[in-house]
Amino acid sequence: MKLHVNLGENSYDIVIEKGLLKKASEEIREVYSGKRIAVISDDSVYGFYGGELLNQLKSTWECSTVILPHGETSKSINVLPGVYAKLLESGLSRSDLIVALGGGVIGDLAGFVAATYLRGVPFIQIPTSLLAQVDSSVGGKVAVDLKEGKNLVGSFYQPKKVLIDPDVLATLPQRYIHDGMGEVIKYGCIKDASLFATLKEAGTFERLAEKMTEVITRCVDIKRGVVEEDQFDTGERMLLNFGHTLAHAIEQKFAYGRESHGEAVAIGMYQITRISEEQGLTKEGTAEEIRKILASYGLPVSCGVNLGELKEAMKRDKKNYKNSLRLILLEEIGKSRIHPSDLSFFKDSQMA
Known part of the structure; x- marks a missing residue:
């Protein structure tokens, strides 16, 4: 399957x-x-797929590698100088290529x-985690953490x-x-009730695997559009x-060491829907639908923290603009909207 992202001179294919x-x-x-090609990967993914990829590339190009420790801590601004130094040492120029082989951390x-690097060199994404395949590898958002x-x-x-090769998911923990x-699940919530229904019917990843x-493809196509x-x-x-305002605050609260990104997003989706439902902004029963499907796929719905403890991080959220926090709320499963609000939407005493 090949999808084309039509962005004028920045257009590209997703295979x-x-x-x-x-x-x-x-x-x-x-x-x-x-x-020349420089492959940037982490020590876990490279152990599975780096040798095979490099053997292919070396038949055509001069190749070098930058291998980082796996985990969110590698996506730090403090890691950048070492990466730039290795690329300079390898002689990578503006006409050469970077290949990102890994999950969301490596892709970002x-x-x-x-x-x-050198004000911009071309790159290709080869995402190896489910999260990166359905979301972070597509769309051109690239970043590091402070x-x-x-x-x-x-x-x-x-x-x-x-x-995107779904076969690589077989080696994921x-x-x-x-x-x-x-x-x-987020894509089903915000844009596609039929996808949500498919996930709900399967109930577990093992039952969903044959349709993976x-x-x-459906998730990527939604994001492409x-x-x-x-x-x-x-x-x-x-x-x-959707779910990310709370998710990023939760991740920061625990220094990226407790909930993974997808787990934090799950908590964020359920909690913000529960609150918006209480305020009459979301169809009754929607939060419970989300809770059930998250539980069936082994995802949490709470982190045991007062929302007041997360507000400082939410102040720095990129969706906080001119003191207005642009929250993503559901009207119902499959229908979402941007809801301008502020931090008063979250009551300090409420638990997330």
Whole structure:
């Protein structure tokens, strides 16, 4: 399956196919004819797939690697100088290519490196986690974290191509499957009641697995359409942030060491829907529908923290604009909207 993201001169293809990693060099050759490739990956993913990918690439290009420790701590602004130094040492020029091989952390960091190294070099995404395949590898949002919060330094920088191989999900630990399902469920909540129904009917990832290529394709197609309408996240694209205002605050609260991103998004989706339902802004029963489906896919719905403890982080949320917090709320499953509000939406005594 091939989807085309139509962004004028920044257009690119997303290829979704089982076994695609085995012919990655063929796909890369279609969009790149330069001399050198630098592969940025982490020590976990590279151990599974790095050798095979590098063997393919070396038959055509001079190759180098930057291998980082796995985990969110690698997506830090403090990591950047070391990465830039390794790229300079390898002789990577503006006419060369960066390949991001990994999950959301590597994709975000490698994309930001590509956007800023020598004022910009082309890059290709090869996402290896479910979360990255359905969400973060598509759309050109690239960023690193500050100690004050997540994704606070970033840019919009589109890849030249995205290569998605559902077969690589077989090596993911179960927690990272659950992590990705948080974002999959999000797409059903905000844009596609039929996708939500499919997920609900399957009930577990094991039962959903045979439909995974189709599910990934549907999520990516939703995001493709949203990005084409709103490349720079000023309107419609903000709907993709459903659950993320609370999620990012939770992640920061626990220094990115407790809940994973998908788990935090799950908590955020349920909690904000519960609150909006209490305020009469969401159809009654919607929060319970979300709670049930999250539980069936092994995702949490609470983190045991007073919302008042999360407000400081929410003040720095990128959706906080001119003291107005643009929250993403559901009218019902499959229908979402931007709701201008402020931090008073969240009562200090309420538990998340």
